[in-house]
Amino acid sequence: MRNISKDTTPSPGQSGQETAGGRCSITSIHLGLVALNVLIFTLAIAIGLRVHVLLSNQKLDACQNDRAIEQQRADQLNRTLVRNIERSNMLCNTVRNLSESLCPRGWKVQKQKCYKFSKDNRNWNTAKQQCESQKSHFVIINTLEEQNFITKYVKDKIEAYWIGLTDGAEEGKWKWVDGSTVR
Incomplete structure (x- = not known):
């Protein structure tokens, strides 16, 4: 029997651990x-x-x-x-x-107010009494908007219309029918 010796010194780059495959x-x-x-x-x-x-x-x-x-x-x-x-x-x-619907038939409505433009030919006092008999009064113009509404309606009409302005108490001193002065 021959003695086979294994080299136990690892060569450079080898670990020296053996495995079954080398x-x-x-x-x-x-x-x-x-x-x-x-x-x-x-x-x-x-x-x-x-x-x-x-x-x-x-x-x-x-x-x-x-x-x-x-x-x-x-x-x-x-x-x-x-x-x-x-x-x-x-x-x-x-x-x-x-x-x-609250306004009588034939009346015009503007800003929840009723207006009647009557074509009757009466003097101012008779027309005023006619308005009052209908539980109404002549118009008292308080605003430019109201004035424009009325002006627009009567602008091209031939008829003349009364408003609630008078100097009946004193000539030349104009007042509205409610007693207020013209502004």
């Missing part, structure tokens, strides 16, 4: 550890990116939900506003119709 070098173990570290690091980055994307998507979804809720609130507010405007218009029309 020897492993330290370099290959280090490369394996580096590769494992790179793999773990890459996996950690991938997981971190995935978590970041998920959180970003959650924030985006929350923002979109908030935006949708705000849009719904704005839409509801607009619908409420439109309904209120429609109700207001209906109320204005109702008031207008009521004021018109």
